[in-house]
Amino acid sequence: MAVCVAVIGKDNSPLYIGGIGNDTSTDNELSRQWLVHTALDALEERLATTNSNNATASANAARTDLRDLYLGLLYSTDTHKIYGYVTNTKIKLVLVTSSTSPSGSNIRDAEVRTALRRLHALYADAICNPFHLPGDQIISQKFDRQVKSLMVNNV
Template sequence: MAACVAVIAKENYPLFIKTIPTENELKFYYTVHTSLDVVEEKISSVGKNANDLRELYLGLLYPTEDYKVYGYVTNTRVKFVVVVDSSNASLRDNEIRTMFKKLHNAYVDMLCNPFYKPGDNITSRAFENIVVGMLQGD
């Protein structure tokens, strides 16, 4: 279903990036990096009430020839970026929202680990298994 899943810290550095196996994984890193400007623009356009929201689904950030990039921001300003293959026209907005909810729940579960220091790279196997399942279409 997804081609790339990324978790970006509040300060815009990557905490976790996982892609489908491909020869050009750098393309996904570039796509995620360029999407951060669109995420910041969408967050700032919401206005002052954005701090009151518990979560913020940003929807489609931008399409490319091959992929569509979707965004989601938590109340702590951690950003989730999911890159989906454009040829998969059967994906609906509700399915993308469900994917982000699943990712957010996995992130919260990972944060509950007392040995994880917020802001460090995500090395949780349970979190990675959830992401791999998203990449494989589970």
């Protein structure tokens, strides 16, 4: 089950961090932010590795790697698994799942990939709002509802 979803800007500033659950305490919110920010290190490392591989690979292999924006499992802890996705415009999407729940330990890679692609589509819809300024935090209630629905229903 998904616990937290984050949209991180090009400059590693959080544009949206949303979670589900009844516990909205400050400690829970801080732990979500900590998980997302620690995932950025693994995400940047994975991107650097991908970019260096693309520089040495042939043109066909580079085109294949560029199309696949899903970075897979970034790292896992005793209680969470953190997955990453990067858009063409270098916006980073992070999905945190619980590995302690029975359904959390059986999540397939294809399910996470699909959820992150849907999150990318929701993000694109949210920033297409003419009143949204690029680089600002996403404060749309519609986006928040759709993300929480995605977290509950898909992962």
